[in-house]
Amino acid sequence: MERKLAAIVAGDVAGYSRMMAQDEAATYAALRSAFDDVISPAIQRHGGRMFKNTGDGFLATFPSVNEALDGAIEIQAALAGRPLCLRLGVNLGDVIEDGDDMFGDGVNLAARLESLAKPGGILVSAAVVRGADRKRENGFVRLGRRHVKNIPEAVEVYAVRLPTAAQSWLTFVPTLRRYGRAGLPYMLSTAAVAVAAILVLDGGRWGETATLMAQRLVDFAQPEGPPAVAVLPFDNMSGDSGQGYFVDGLTEDIIAQLARNPEIQVIARNSTFAVRGQANDLRDLGRRLGARYIVEGSVRRAGDQLRVVAQLIDTSDGTHRWSRSYDRKLDDVFAVQTELTTEIVSHVGSYVRQSEIAQTATRPTDSLQAYDLVLQARNQHRPGSSDPKGLIAARGLLQRALEVDPGYAAARAYLGMTYIVEAAHNSAGAADSSRIEQGLSEARQAIALDPNLAVGYQVLSFGLAVSADYESAIKAAEKAVELNPNEPDSLMALAKAQVRFGAYDEAVSNAERARRLHPMAPEYYTYVHGQALYAAQRLEEADAVLTDCLMRSPQQPDCLLIRAAILVETGNLAEAADVMARLIVAKPDFSLAAEREYSRFGESPLMERFVSNLRQAKAPETAGAQVATGGQA
Missing domain, CATH: 3.30.70.1230 (Nucleotide cyclase, GGDEF domain)
Incomplete structure (x- = not known):
């Protein structure tokens, strides 16, 4: 099964x-x-x-x-x-x-x-x-x-909405779109004859149909916006499963370089890696991921030799746009990344010249050993992971990378993230404050080394938000998105900062864009989207988003939390109490005191209303307190 x-x-x-x-x-x-x-x-x-x-x-x-x-x-x-x-x-x-x-x-x-x-x-x-x-x-x-x-x-x-009899004339246009634009002149000329025939008929009865058909033809002829690209995890052809981290890391870095280009949309790494090993027709996979183009390939690492094979597939018809193999010395891995991204963009569409893409690519380090250690660290601890052992292991690898190359900006940013994540998951007072300061220091050093490093600003934003410096956090998050407009984690970081700072409509917009770029995102994305909608008082939409989250993950604490507040706001107190009881089962240490300290809505009036909503849903004042409810937990 x-x-x-x-x-x-x-x-x-x-x-x-x-x-x-x-x-x-x-x-x-x-x-x-x-x-x-x-x-x-x-x-x-x-x-x-x-x-x-x-x-x-x-x-x-x-x-x-x-x-x-x-x-x-x-x-x-x-x-x-x-x-x-x-x-x-x-x-x-x-x-x-x-x-x-x-x-x-x-x-x-x-x-x-x-x-x-x-x-x-x-x-x-x-x-x-x-x-x-x-x-x-x-x-x-x-x-x-x-x-x-x-x-x-x-x-x-x-x-x-089903088409009326008149509108059914128009259903041929989306069908033809799936077969590409090769037959566009023929299709438009045929459609023009049809429009002409309609206009000969009684204008009052058919005028609306002719207008609708003309609009569909205009829509069909117009460009469909920036194309979306999904880079599938490259296959490890080295004959050594231990090289998997290197192959995955190379794939991730190609995704990151592509994402820096604002003229294309790049599907998030977690979504493409989620379909690893699935023997799908690439056309079907493109539809699932919402990607017009798919990049797939393989990597073979043997001694100091590196071979990378890549190909670009147009998912609209399954055709190969290009394929290329690169044979290099291992220390040329960054040159391979640059050439790959340049060729991908140049074949995806006439949006950006190759020279412009080449100018955005930089060599992050001169040490292959340091790069390899960073890839191992990223493999040990992923964003959103709560594994403390993986976090400590990643930190050790990053420290070793910086011993080899103290000027490796990305390594410093990732190291800073380990300290801030550790502090955010603990509650040790002064010790946590020290970790946050250490993490912020590493993030600032990373930015000083590379002012165009998006992940540096992402880490800085996270640390500032945890420190309750929301205004600075939002500025850092905006800079991260400016540098890497296709990075969904950066967009979510910005949305979170905007919720804390009171920019609720902007938070909704960024959360929605992040979810489009990451169609297989974790439920954290759904929660942030629902939280932003709640803050913007778009309560019906927020409830729909969070209900969907709980259908997939019935015990997701954050989704339960925000939904309880929404139910109180909409007058469903009994159902709110039931949801709160489920939250206490899923997260026994939950309390209003902890929520006030966490301040997920910053120091805004919304924070007080949110706490009031939770109290009406019978949230406990302190952890372990009993919650009286007429429903079942």
Whole structure:
């Protein structure tokens, strides 16, 4: 059995039993016709697979949310006017694949959404709306939260806006877009004939359709904005599994160099590394990651020789744009990184000249040994990790790297981060203050060595925020984003600082961008997004985001915390108390006293309101105090 993320469509014929009782033969013939002529072909056309047929219903899986939506819309459009009427539900969720069948909450929720849908309609989950192409943002109607069978949390439900008969003329444009722009002149000339024919007809009746079609043609001909690139973890071809850290580190540094270019979007390292080893069609993988281009390759390290092979794939049609192999001495690893990023950008689009990319690339250290030690340290401790042993091991490796090359700026920044993270996870008073000062000192030295080092400002922002210097923290975070606009951790650091400093709308915007760049982000990203929405008083949106977080991770303390406050603000005191009771189970040391000390909303009036919300949700004043609630923990 294999667990994976999948887009699931559930379908069922409305009123089937009643129709069978009235005319069994005609109903069965209509059912077979619907499956043979409409449903099965539509599923296949959009890359889907029907894994369960229940007589008058079905379950199908698709390679992406957009394919699932296109398939569902096509089915409902084709069945319009037929005697059978279908209800459809679409969900993106975790499933267990066992042979040809699928099970799990991802499947169950799709079925529950289908049961809520109106005949001829399509209902989808919030995960589908977030995963859909941005051009679909006006294609959904929010219906609010619904309680469904066997799902503990209320589900955020959306209805799909189905095209009218006139608008269905226009559905050919998104379909053609998937096949690239090679046939653009032919397509536009054909469409022009269609528009001309419409205009000959009665203007009052067809004017709206002609306007809509013209707008779609304009949209199709316009550039789609900066392309997104995903760099998959390179394969280790060295024959030594111990070299994995080196190969992963090289991949990460290529991602980091690409991300410095503001004219492309670069998918975050954690999202691309999350799909390591999955034997997906790269076109499907591109849709999952939201990337137009994918870079994949391999690294072989033998003695002082280094071979890097890389290729760029256009996920719209699966074609290879270029491939290249680099044979170098090992101490030329930085030259390989620079050449790779230069070629990738030059082939992704005509946005930046090669010379401009080359100018942004710098050699971080002259010592391969120091670079190798930093890669090992990054492998020992990842951002967001709470492993104290890994943190101490990483610190030792970074200190050794600085003994080899005291001027290695990135090593100093990462070393500073270890001290600040350690202080943030402890509560030892003066000892923590000393660690924070040490971390800030290392971050400032790193910036002095390399004023364009984004991670240096990211560490500085984190340390200043922990020190309650919010104004300086936000300035440092803004500088980190300016230097590396595609780094989602920097964007989240800025969003956190903005929440503490009172720039709530800006925090929401940066959190949303970070989540787009990191489609497989940890729940920390979801929490920060929900926290920013709560601060901006966009309570319905905040509740939807946090509910989605708790569907995936029911015991996530930060998501439980902010949702409890939101429920109080919206008058749901009993449910707020239930959520608070769950928080105490998940985090027994939680207390209002600790929240005041942490000051996640800084010194703003919102902080007092937040504490008041938590008190009304029956939060304990001190750790270990009993929480009275009518619900279950």
